[in-house]
Amino acid sequence: MTAIKDPRLSIIRERIRNVKHVIPVASYKGGVGKTIVTALIALKLRDRGFRTGILDLDLTNPSIHTVLGVDLDTIKPEEERGVVPPEIQGVKLMTLAYYTRERPTPLRGMDLVNAFRELMSITLWGYIDFLLIDTPPGFSDVILELSNTLGRISNPILVSILSKLSIKPTINLYKYMKEIRIEPLGVVLNMISEEEDLKKTFFETASIEDIRILGLMRRDPEIEKAIGSINDLKRTKAYEEIGEIVREVLKIIESRRS
Amino acid sequence: MVHEWALAEAVVRHVIDIYSDKKIREIRIGLGELQNIDENILLFSLKELFKLNGLENVSIHVRKIPLTLLCRSCGFEWKPDISKLGEEIIEMIHFIPEAVHSYIRCPRCNSGDFEIISGRGVYLEEVVVE
Ligand SMILES: [Zn+2]
Numbered sequence: 001m002t003a004i005k006d007p008r009l010s011i012i013r014e015r016i017r018n019v020k021h022v023i024p025v026a027s028y029k030g031g032v033g034k035t036i037v038t039a040l041i042a043l044k045l046r047d048r049g050f051r052t053g054i055l056d057l058d059l060t061n062p063s064i065h066t067v068l069g070v071d072l073d074t075i076k077p078e079e080e081r082g083v084v085p086p087e088i089q090g091v092k093l094m095t096l097a098y099y100t101r102e103r104p105t106p107l108r109g110m111d112l113v114n115a116f117r118e119l120m121s122i123t124l125w126g127y128i129d130f131l132l133i134d135t136p137p138g139f140s141d142v143i144l145e146l147s148n149t150l151g152r153i154s155n156p157i158l159v160s161i162l163s164k165l166s167i168k169p170t171i172n173l174y175k176y177m178k179e180i181r182i183e184p185l186g187v188v189l190n191m192i193s194e195e196e197d198l199k200k201t202f203f204e205t206a207s208i209e210d211i212r213i214l215g216l217m218r219r220d221p222e223i224e225k226a227i228g229s230i231n232d233l234k235r236t237k238a239y240e241e242i243g244e245i246v247r248e249v250l251k252i253i254e255s256r257r258s
Numbered sequence: 259m260v261h262e263w264a265l266a267e268a269v270v271r272h273v274i275d276i277y278s279d280k281k282i283r284e285i286r287i288g289l290g291e292l293q294n295i296d297e298n299i300l301l302f303s304l305k306e307l308f309k310l311n312g313l314e315n316v317s318i319h320v321r322k323i324p325l326t327l328l329c330r331s332c333g334f335e336w337k338p339d340i341s342k343l344g345e346e347i348i349e350m351i352h353f354i355p356e357a358v359h360s361y362i363r364c365p366r367c368n369s370g371d372f373e374i375i376s377g378r379g380v381y382l383e384e385v386v387v388e
Contacts, residue, residue, distance in 0.1 A: 082264035
């Protein structure tokens with residue numbers, strides 16, 4: 001007799017079958033601007049003409065919808081043999097916030113796993129080029145589920161600020177990923193304020209050289225004001241900088257294919 | 259067709275995946291009260307999907323499972339009446355049962371940190387094969 005597992009595990013990979021590239025955006029430490037980086041990358045990819053989606057897996061604190069200014073009273077997924085994520089200025093967005101409505105939602109252990117599996121098995125992404133995934137900080141339930149259920153996650157992006165408290169765990173996570181044969185696209189260094197040789201500072205702290213820096217993003221006071229308006233976000237300096245990072249990402253993906 | 263179809267797809271795909279070499283006679287589904295799944299729609303979806311996979315004669319049994327919650331904070335166990343939550347909230351929970359943590363608190367200590375002991379959603383309980 002074969003053991004019955006959770007049937008949802010049999011459909012999750014099918015649901016992202018037509019997604020060309022899944023890119024989880026991760027950080028070991030919270031407060032490094034991961035959510036905004038995720039949103040900006042997705043918007044930029046969309047601008048470049050790619051079909052793009054965002055999945056918010058920061059389940060107890062989903063906030064991509066806030067960055068994009070989604071009105072939860074009027075925007076929700078359509079039901080159609082599953083649920084179809086609404087398009088926010090051309091970017092498909094799936095988030096638990098459609099269902100928890102920004103109320104405090106204490107979830108742990110099996111609840112997190114169940115919420116993850118349910119979201120993954122009912123969401124119909126269709127044919128898209130990029131699915132950006134905003135993950136919770138750290139290295140626990142959701143990100144482990146993600147890597148186990150999707151099989152090889154080939155393209156994570158790590159986000160770090162220029163503090164030892166962030167750089168060290170980022171380097172460790174990067175190394176760990178390589179050990180389990182996940183090849184990160186690289187590290188985005190965020191919220192940079194100094195004018196010094198930042199990459200050098202990073203590598204001195206890191207004391208290794210085989211880590212790819214995708215790009216730098218300066219601390220940008222305009223970002224905070226632009227939260228909630230896609231048009232304002234696109235006018236920030238950060239949005240220009242993310243353009244360089246996206247160019248780098250596309251280059252790496254292209255080189256991996258050939 | 260509503261999202262029950264997606265859940266039925268998971269069940270059918272799973273059954274076919276693990277019993278590819280056997281003749282599937284019967285499946286038993288547990289239907290947790292919390293998710294408020296439309297039993298007829300689920301049954302219809304399961305039958306259609308089995309048919310699409312060339313399995314005409316799988317008999318499907320469904321049993322409802324009452325909801326029981328256990329507070330992790332104070333240990334209180336209770337059976338909330340989901341129907342009292344109102345249509346909109348019932349629908350939220352229908353899509354993602356864990357959303358219940360946003361709308362229900364322990365009646366004794368008001369904590370939202372509780373465990374769904376039974377009656378969450380769609381369970382595949384048994385598959386009978388030849
Ligand atoms: Zn309690």
